[in-house]
Amino acid sequence: MTVPLCLPDIRAAAARIRGIAHRTPVMTSRLVDAACGAHVFFKCENLQRGGAFKIRGAANFILSIPPEDLSKGVVAFSSGNHAQAVAIAAAHVGTHATLVMPTDAPRSKIEATRARGAEIVLYDRLREDREALGAKIARQTGATLVPPYDHPWTIVGQGTTALELLEDVPDLDALIAPIGGGGLLAGCAIAARALSPRIRLFGVEPELANDTYLSLQAGRRIEIPPPATIADGLRSPHPGEITFPILKSHLEAVVLVSEDEIKEAVRFLLSRMKILAEPSGAVPAAAVLSGKLPHDIRNVGVILSGGNVDLDMLAFIAK
Amino acid sequence: MTVPLCLPDIRAAAARIRGIAHRTPVMTSRLVDAACGAHVFFKCENLQRGGAFKIRGAANFILSIPPEDLSKGVVAFSSGNHAQAVAIAAAHVGTHATLVMPTDAPRSKIEATRARGAEIVLYDRLREDREALGAKIARQTGATLVPPYDHPWTIVGQGTTALELLEDVPDLDALIAPIGGGGLLAGCAIAARALSPRIRLFGVEPELANDTYLSLQAGRRIEIPPPATIADGLRSPHPGEITFPILKSHLEAVVLVSEDEIKEAVRFLLSRMKILAEPSGAVPAAAVLSGKLPHDIRNVGVILSGGNVDLDMLAFIAK
Numbered sequence: 001m002t003v004p005l006c007l008p009d010i011r012a013a014a015a016r017i018r019g020i021a022h023r024t025p026v027m028t029s030r031l032v033d034a035a036c037g038a039h040v041f042f043k044c045e046n047l048q049r050g051g052a053f054k055i056r057g058a059a060n061f062i063l064s065i066p067p068e069d070l071s072k073g074v075v076a077f078s079s080g081n082h083a084q085a086v087a088i089a090a091a092h093v094g095t096h097a098t099l100v101m102p103t104d105a106p107r108s109k110i111e112a113t114r115a116r117g118a119e120i121v122l123y124d125r126l127r128e129d130r131e132a133l134g135a136k137i138a139r140q141t142g143a144t145l146v147p148p149y150d151h152p153w154t155i156v157g158q159g160t161t162a163l164e165l166l167e168d169v170p171d172l173d174a175l176i177a178p179i180g181g182g183g184l185l186a187g188c189a190i191a192a193r194a195l196s197p198r199i200r201l202f203g204v205e206p207e208l209a210n211d212t213y214l215s216l217q218a219g220r221r222i223e224i225p226p227p228a229t230i231a232d233g234l235r236s237p238h239p240g241e242i243t244f245p246i247l248k249s250h251l252e253a254v255v256l257v258s259e260d261e262i263k264e265a266v267r268f269l270l271s272r273m274k275i276l277a278e279p280s281g282a283v284p285a286a287a288v289l290s291g292k293l294p295h296d297i298r299n300v301g302v303i304l305s306g307g308n309v310d311l312d313m314l315a316f317i318a319k
Numbered sequence: 320m321t322v323p324l325c326l327p328d329i330r331a332a333a334a335r336i337r338g339i340a341h342r343t344p345v346m347t348s349r350l351v352d353a354a355c356g357a358h359v360f361f362k363c364e365n366l367q368r369g370g371a372f373k374i375r376g377a378a379n380f381i382l383s384i385p386p387e388d389l390s391k392g393v394v395a396f397s398s399g400n401h402a403q404a405v406a407i408a409a410a411h412v413g414t415h416a417t418l419v420m421p422t423d424a425p426r427s428k429i430e431a432t433r434a435r436g437a438e439i440v441l442y443d444r445l446r447e448d449r450e451a452l453g454a455k456i457a458r459q460t461g462a463t464l465v466p467p468y469d470h471p472w473t474i475v476g477q478g479t480t481a482l483e484l485l486e487d488v489p490d491l492d493a494l495i496a497p498i499g500g501g502g503l504l505a506g507c508a509i510a511a512r513a514l515s516p517r518i519r520l521f522g523v524e525p526e527l528a529n530d531t532y533l534s535l536q537a538g539r540r541i542e543i544p545p546p547a548t549i550a551d552g553l554r555s556p557h558p559g560e561i562t563f564p565i566l567k568s569h570l571e572a573v574v575l576v577s578e579d580e581i582k583e584a585v586r587f588l589l590s591r592m593k594i595l596a597e598p599s600g601a602v603p604a605a606a607v608l609s610g611k612l613p614h615d616i617r618n619v620g621v622i623l624s625g626g627n628v629d630l631d632m633l634a635f636i637a638k
Contacts (some may be wrong), residue, residue, distance in 0.1 A: 025344065027366075030368075035603065046593045047346075047592075047593055049349075051593065082536075083450060108590075267630060270595055270630070270633075271427075271628075271630055272625035273366075274365045274366055274370065274595040275593060275594060276589055276590075276593040276594065276595060277593075307593035308591075311586060311589070311590055314589070314633070314634075315633075315634040
């Protein structure tokens with residue numbers, strides 16, 4: 001990319017994905033505000049189609065593929081929210097989706113993706129390379145690979161989250177979002193900075209998946225061993241090539257949260273706000289609830305990025 | 320009551336409780352609609368202040384008490400959502416609340432009620448009579464007893480739920496709500512019938528707590544042994560004296576659901592819609608999801624009455 005991504009790109013994405021992605025509600029809670037000492041505005045992407053923000057980027061990407069390529073289908077490797085997002089968006093435009101998922105992916109995720117009409121190709125995580133498998137499928141079928149985060153079309157799609165949030169709550173002092181590969185926060189940072197130049201932007205990572213935290217300290221992309229965090233959406237071992245410089249130029253800080261803080265945030269959101277966030281989605285709430293943001297922030301937007309939790313994991317968290 | 324309750328009473332209650340009770344959102348889901356074969360509109364009282372619709376009736380009651388009595392405080396016996404509702408409403412108007420709760424009530428409920436500023440009086444469920452204890456406190460202090468359901472002020476307060484729902488979704492064919500003592504559905508039936516004369520009204524009870532079902536069959540109020548249903552808000556052993564004739568004149572049927580159907584509905588709402596309903600609140604969703612409503616209903620309003628679940632019970636439901 002030689003032309004930097006900007007607000008008009010995000011507005012164009014918003015227009016493109018209307019009718020596929022929901023405009024999600026912004027929720028508030030007196031109990032949360034009292035616990036945090038600030039006004040907290042949750043952008044509820046757990047209530048998004050497919051249960052996570054991922055549909056925004058996937059839909060924008062798929063709708064940007066030229067028609068002659070789109071007719072040959074799409075392929076993605078993901079065992080998580082990106083898989084469902086690609087399946088939903090592909091079904092919406094009437095093209096074929098192939099999802100490459102590990103044999104040990106949660107059965108519920110495999111079934112949910114198949115129920116969306118996608119073809120599932122399973123691979124052995126210990127013996128096979130999913131990227132090579134995805135590339136092979138793309139080569140054989142002419143399908144387009146839909147990247148999970150490190151592509152301009154994906155990033156501006158994810159940025160529509162902040163666009164909507166700031167339309168609903170224009171006077172935010174700060175915005176905080178989780179960082180996996182960085183697509184969500186990169187897109188949101190571009191939108192938020194353009195709409196509200198003085199807004200303070202924060203990323204959050206699990207302590208166990210602190211690749212962007214370390215990369216920002218080092219000033220370059222650092223790779224860490226596969227992270228073992230409960231926040232399975234944030235296990236990418238390094239920031240993206242495109243997302244990292246965007247984060248670097250916009251973030252005030254990356255906050256780290258412990259596994260216990262993440263579980264406690266899931267419990268808090270469930271017991272007090274009656275909404276289900278997956279661990280990855282609850283990570284920014286964990287940062288706010290544990291008082292890790294600067295204390296002079298009055299109005300903070302929290303991107304509650306997803307809500308897909310296997311119920312057996314929920315039983316574990318509930319304890 | 321010689322004058323029957325009517326829509327203007329409910330509109331007056333709505334004006335009275337504004338600022339205490341939230342106007343809750345109406346949620347929909349394509350997945351739910353597909354599973355039910357109808358358009359389902361959930362009135363999310365689980366997102367209400369105090370986590371249940373009860374604040375509506377409690378606030379309307381407390382705000383209807385003459386000032387000279389209100390200053391002497393209020394008292395209620397409840398270990399559940401009514402307790403929290405009375406505590407919140409009393410704190411809002413600046414009067415003292417005493418809640419009579421059993422020693423074996425969930426610790427979380429006792430703590431939550433105390434955190435609202437209420438005084439808790441514990442009693443031994445096996446040896447003491449809570450009604451006598453409540454009456455004694457009322458006599459000694461001059462406090463007014465706030466009844467959980469069988470009072471016109473309470474009933475019209477609860478009816479504001481349907482008033483809001485039908486303002487948001489005017490073209491409902493049917494409305495379905497759980498029946499404990501009957502206050503919620505009686506109030507909602509009055510509002511709904513007035514706003515939409517041809518609307519079909521359904522109640523739902525657990526099979527194990529079928530007192531209203533049996534009472535409607537018998538044509539008179541039947542008392543059953545203390546019900547052991549997981550839906551702890553619906554364990555009243557008989558319909559109310561005031562609520563029963565209202566239900567009798569408005570309901571098309573009372574639908575019964577099994578304990579497994581209730582648990583499955585809690586799981587479904589959590590995993591698909593990412594919202595937490597308590598078992599009592601999920602009971603009408605259970606009826607809809609298990610196909611127990613007439614199949615010619617296209618647009619049905621479901622009152623998801625509450626969301627207060629102890630997380631250890633949730634672990635049990637999640638399995």
